[in-house]
Amino acid sequence: MPLQVKRLLLVFAIFIGIMLVLKYVLTPDSWREYGPYRGNAIGEIASQQAKYVQKESCADCHDSIAEIKSRGEHINLQCEICHGPGYQHVDDENFKMEITKNSTLCLQCHTMNAASPKNIIKQIDATEHNEGEECITCHNPHQPWL
Amino acid sequence: MDKIQSLYEALTKVDGFIYPNELALNWDMLIVMYPYITGLVAGAFILASLNRVFDIKALRPTYELSLLTALSFMLVATMPLITHLGQPLRFYEMLITPHLTSAMAIFGFVYLWYLMVVLLLEIWFDYRYDMVIWSREKKGFMKFFYKALTLWVSDTSPESRKTDEKIGYFITVVGIPSAFLLHGYVGFIFGSIKANPWWSTVMMPVIFLFSAMVSGIALVMFIYMVVSYLRKQKIDMNALDTIAKYLFYILIIDFTLESLDQIHRIYEADESFDILKILVRGKLFFTFFIMQIGVGVVIPLATLGFLQFKKPRVRIRKLIYWIISICVLVGIFYMRWNVVIGGQLFSKSFYGFTSYKVNLIGGSDVTLSLLWFIVPFFILAFLLWLLPPWKKAPPIEIPEE
Amino acid sequence: MAIEKENFSRRDFIKNSSMFAGGVVFASLINPYKFVFATKQPKGKGKWYGIGIDIEKCIGCGSCARACKIENNVPDDPFFFRNWVEQYTITNDERILVSSPNGGIDGFKQPVPEEDIYKTFFVPKMCNHCAKSPCTQVCPVGASFESPEGLALVDQSYCIGCGYCVQACPYGCRYIDPVKGVVDKCTLCYHRLEKGLDPACMMACPTGARIYGDLNDKNSAVSLFLKEHNCAVLKPQLNTESKLFYNDLSQEVH
Known part of the structure; x- marks a missing residue:
């Protein structure tokens, strides 16, 4: 070679x-x-941290609210859809969970849209239905139709 | 973050509906440069092998030049890819743990094969004898450097030169399919993406291959003229005419294949056709019809075709060749552009388009792309200084056996 | 011209028939037609996750997209999503209008007056966790892979950020994280599944339009959903074997 x-x-x-x-x-x-x-x-x-703790964890302490909610239309909703993730509050109860109590939160689901199926969700036109009023003055979000 | 800023700006320019994640064009100009530079390598090498394997003697003056051009572009061919990565320092993973079902994973190996086994070896065998001679002539560091380049083999006997010649020939023969593999493979990276109808065609590797040859030949033509001008040497018009002739032929094949692909697409008119039609007529109109086809194909084809029948004076021919080579290089650049950027402009929902704005000033991808296009020319200058083709010893005659 | 009758001896007959029989036995050994009858390769014994989405129940509230962004630290900008909701509106003059402003997180506006609408509906989108996922196929380093449970996951500490998988996903479900420089996508909240929790989007859906479960278990929620509804997948022509099944999917949806 x-x-x-x-x-x-x-x-x-x-x-x-x-x-x-x-x-x-x-x-x-x-x-x-x-x-x-x-x-x-x-x-x-x-091993990543889970942020939403789900309603069973909420009901451990807030059992009275859970009980009210269980008799209303919102029975199947998770608390954290409206209240936001609860992992910090579960760790430390002094950590307050902020919630916006105005109608925009409610209207995320209940606003009138032709694409939303009528039989699944009650929809309102916010410009006609008590304009300017907050929803929670009449409706209790934990038990909306009582 | 200016990247996020520009995305917010792009959000206002969306036409129709795109999937939200499609707003960001993940493959920017650097990925345009990647097939472009790889194509130049493959094309320049194939021009060299036309001389060596197919024994086209008129191309002898550009043989070493094409090889060195191929090498200098090959050395930076991976850089656009690596600098484009979100995690550039992890690029080695592609060599350590290649995921073999991925069309991209083998690139490192194809690249290494082509660089080490084909280009470097061919150049090494071609220059070995000369490097030995130069190491004897030079002093100090350069003497050592040339000696290191010869791997301390100082054999200058006619037998050893014959061995060099034979092995070099063999490597060139291996090199042709390797060059085809290298660039056909780059085409496959795009052509195998079934999610993207603008890319997903079996023609893609073949089109990439022939456009690579076109661009590589044009590049060597351009560099040969510039180098001769800088060295104040007379250009071998016979060589130039021959290169132009091959450029003409391969350009015809390339254009035929690309037309075939588009005609097939138009005739089949599958579900993606409507959106692609709007894409080509709209967002790609300038880059596709004007730059890729007009500047890159029609002008060179018409001019070169004319030159096949009528030969003007040498000065005019030189000028024509010079302009044509630039036209072709620009045209092929836009061909890559239309593939890479064009393939990301339309939504895979077929309902709309996003936009891509080139930030000529301050856009990091453009700056880097320019850098990776300019660096090879400096490498080439260095290589021409280190291994000047014009100072080589005349080739040894191998007697017919 | 006389036709010469072939002279079949018993020996030839035995020879021919045994060759034929042998050929059949051989062919059934290699069994090349198996795939004609079973187009789907059998999966392992463990869990094999699938997802169902009931378009009839989706109200377009965007809770799923919101919850996903929070749960998975997805960048807040309106062009990085692990899941999002699209609104389709088909007008009486057959125009198809699709929109997904901020992925549906901020709610939707109906662009067409009600009398001009032919039909309109919401389509939630997320990773299809395809069984033949084109995205994991193309990952050059094996950073994107299919887990034994059939989820397409990303090893972010190994991803090089080349973006090839983003190009390969036909559904636009991947994005490059601008800060980490690596790809990110839906994991079906694998970290929640392993803790016994529901994926964030499934949990947040107020109407139960989103269902997930083990496809190998014929009594799981998703198996029952598939049994009770006529479901379709997106872009079936690409043969990705998507495991995201839509009930009531309109043909306009891509």
Whole structure:
């Protein structure tokens, strides 16, 4: 074999060797545990904090409100749809959960729109239905139709 | 954040309906540069192999120049990609843990194969003898540098030169399919995206390949003229005419393929056709009809076609070639533009368009794209200084066996 | 011209029939037609999540999109969404108007007066968690993958931010996080599922228009939903095997 070819093969062998070492060193730990990805990633994604605690957690303390709500139209709604995520309040009860008590909150669902199915939701036209009044002066959001 | 700012601005320019996430064009001008530069590499190499493998002797004066051009662009070919990444420092993952079902994952290996096994080796065998001679002539650091480049092989015997010649030929033969692979592969990256009807066509790799050849040949033509001018050397008009002839032929093939693709698209007129029609006639009108087809195809084809029948004086021919090569380079750039940017302008809901504004001043993608286009010319200047083709020893005659 | 009758001996007969029988046995061994009868490959024994959306029940309140943004720290800007709601309005003169202002978070305005409307409805969109997901297929480093439960997830500590998956998703469900420089998408709130909670969008839906569950369990909410309704997926021609099933999906929806 000619000398220059031998030298070149040597250089290529060194290069491939370095690549293999790098591949060995840099491949992450749980690679190919389940497939061609980092198996640990699943656990990492699963360990993120959940912000919405869901109504069962709310009812643990606010049982009287939960009871009122359970007799109204809003029975199936999660508290946090209106009140916002409760994870900080659950950790520390001094953390107040702010809620905007004006009609824009109600109208997110109850505004008149031809695309909203009539049989699913009661809709009102805010310009005709007691314009300027806040909804909660007449309706109790926890038990709207009483 | 000015990126977010520009997105808010783009939000006011949405036509019709797009999916909310489609507002941001994730592949900006840097990704236009990526197939453009890779194409220049493949094209320049194929021009070199026309001389070596297909034995077109008229192209001998541009052989080394094409190889060095290919190398200098190859060295930066990955840079637009890497600088475009959201996490540029993680690019090595593509080589360490390639996900083999991805059309993009193999790029690192195709690139390495082409750079190390084809380009570098071919240039090395071509210049080995000369580098040995130069290492003997030079002193100090340059002597050491040339010696290192020869890998401390100082054999200058006729036998060793014959070996160089034979292996070099073999590598060129391997290099042609490799060049096809390199750029056909880049086309496949786009052509295999079934979600995007503007990209998803089996013709894409072939079109990319031929447009790559066109652009690479035009680039070498341009560089050959500039280099000869700078060196105050007489241009070999025979070589230039031959290059122009091949440019003409391949441009015809390229245009035929692209037309075929569009005619097929128009005739089939599938569900995406209505939106693509509006796209091409509207947002892409200037870049598609004027730049890609007008400047990039019609003008060069007409002029080169005319030159096949009638040869004006040398001075005029030179001027024509110079202008044509620039036209073709601009046209192919816009072809990449229309593919990459055009493919993201319409919504996959087929109900609307987003917009892309080029921030010529201050846009980081444009600045970087320009940088990655200019750097290869400096690399080429360095390579021409280090390995001047005009100072090479005359090739050794291999007796017919 | 006389036709020469072929002279079949018993030996030939046995030879031919045994060759035929052998061929059938061989062909049934390699069983090339299996895929004709079973177009879907059987999935594993574990959970295999699917999603159902009942368009008849969607009121376009945007609670799902709001909850998702809060739960998953999605950037507040109106062009980064893990889920959003679209409003389709088809007029009497057959124009199709689609809108999704801020993903529906701020509510919708009906652009057409009621008498001109032929039909109108809301379509909530989110990741389809396709079984043959084109997005995880193209990830060059394996940062985007399909979990054993059939969810398309992103390993953000490994993603290089190339954006190839964003291009490959036919439904526009991925975006590049402008701060992290990596791709982000719906995980069906995998972190909530693992804690026994509902995904944020499912929890927040006031009308129960969103359903999820284990497709392998034939009594799960989503399996029953599929049984009781005629459902369709988006862009079926792309063969992504989407696992987001819509009830009452109009053909105008892309």
